[in-house]
Amino acid sequence: MKKIGVLGTGTMGAGIIQVLAQNGYEVVIRARREASVEKGIATVSKNLDRLVAKEKITAEAKEEIMGRIHGSTDIAIVKDADLIMEAATEDMDSKKALFKELDELCKPETIIATNTSALSITEIAAATNRPDRIIGMHFFNPVPAMKLVEIVKGLTTSEETRTTIVDLAKSLGKTPVDVAEAPGFVVNRILIPMINEAVGILADGVANAEGIDEAMKLGANHPMGPLALGDLIGLDVCLAIMETLYKEFGDTKYRPHPLLTKMVRANKLGRKTGVGFFDYSK
Numbered sequence: 116m117k118k119i120g121v122l123g124t125g126t127m128g129a130g131i132i133q134v135l136a137q138n139g140y141e142v143v144i145r146a147r148r149e150a151s152v153e154k155g156i157a158t159v160s161k162n163l164d165r166l167v168a169k170e171k172i173t174a175e176a177k178e179e180i181m182g183r184i185h186g187s188t189d190i191a192i193v194k195d196a197d198l199i200m201e202a203a204t205e206d207m208d209s210k211k212a213l214f215k216e217l218d219e220l221c222k223p224e225t226i227i228a229t230n231t232s233a234l235s236i237t238e239i240a241a242a243t244n245r246p247d248r249i250i251g252m253h254f255f256n257p258v259p260a261m262k263l264v265e266i267v268k269g270l271t272t273s274e275e276t277r278t279t280i281v282d283l284a285k286s287l288g289k290t291p292v293d294v295a296e297a298p299g300f301v302v303n304r305i306l307i308p309m310i311n312e313a314v315g316i317l318a319d320g321v322a323n324a325e326g327i328d329e330a331m332k333l334g335a336n337h338p339m340g341p342l343a344l345g346d347l348i349g350l351d352v353c354l355a356i357m358e359t360l361y362k363e364f365g366d367t368k369y370r371p372h373p374l375l376t377k378m379v380r381a382n383k384l385g386r387k388t389g390v391g392f393f394d395y396s397k
């Protein structure tokens with residue numbers, strides 16, 4: 116496997132592109148808007164500059180890595196890829212439409228993996244004629260720094276597909292963990308309700324944002340507080356995951372907090388828009 120297609124250049128997409136290219140894969144990327152293609156490539160370039168500055172890689176190595184990345188708004192760029200990774204918007208209808216398009220475009224043997232954070236792999240797979248070659252390959256943010264990849268088999272995913280993706284994750288220096296399909300898988304089912312709870316604690320006035328994050332860093336030894344983590348993940352993504360958990364389980368314990376919904380309505384999505392529970396604009 117040499118050439119990997121990546122769909123989406125947002126927070127996760129850019130990280131995935133970087134990790135693939137750093138590990139020697141040729142990466143063809145597709146985003147819907149030209150500005151998104153450029154932004155994705157610029158994010159990778161900036162992250163690699165940090166590694167050059169820290170003397171973790173040389174400037175020549177950076178150029179080599181960047182030379183392996185090619186982008187376009189035309190989906191045909193991924194046509195000949197040996198494997199596809201989808202990291203587009205967390206919305207079932209748009210994912211199904213995209214997978215149907217990819218299924219018609221790509222070689223029949225190509226595996227199409229989704230980085231979905233909570234949606235059903237089985238439902239996405241059912242939109243294609245290759246349900247055995249659809250799988251969840253769930254990375255964590257920031258992708259270059261986080262070791263875990265959840266490998267999520269849907270009801271129809273073949274064992275051969277799972278093995279290929281486990282090997283791919285290992286070739287990227289990641290640690291794969293097998294997970295059966297369930298809303299939010301393992302990590303997000305625990306982590307995102309915790310962030311939602313922190314939003315509720317903020318709304319109740321129990322402590323301010325700084326206090327809540329300081330408490331969880333010092334009291335639970337978390338590397339960052341839940342509100343800063345929500346800002347890193349993207350509050351729109353956190354809301355989408357809570358909505359999926361709530362809808363799929365039908366349990367009120369997964370109800371998105373109204374303040375989380377309000378933050379998203381205000382486009383205060385966290386780092387990606389410059390402001391969330393904290394301000395990143397300066």
Ligand SMILES: C[C@H](O)CC(=O)SCCNC(=O)CCNC(=O)[C@H](O)C(C)(C)COP(=O)(O)OP(=O)(O)OC[C@H]1O[C@@H](n2cnc3c(N)ncnc32)[C@H](O)[C@@H]1OP(=O)(O)O
Pocket residue numbers: 162169171231232254255256257258259260261303306338339344348352
């Ligand atoms: C929603 C999705 O579906 C699922 C998710 O993504 S859930 C979110 C999961 N993520 C987390 O829980 C992250 C929790 N936070 C952390 O682990 C840490 O705070 C952190 C890794 C982000 C930063 O760690 P910290 O020690 O403060 O910073 P720092 O020393 O600068 O960075 C550690 C390493 O991460 C890398 N890193 C940090 N931020 C980065 C970023 N935004 N992009 C790329 N790499 C980054 C650094 O380059 C560094 O790598 P190095 O050791 O090779 O130099």
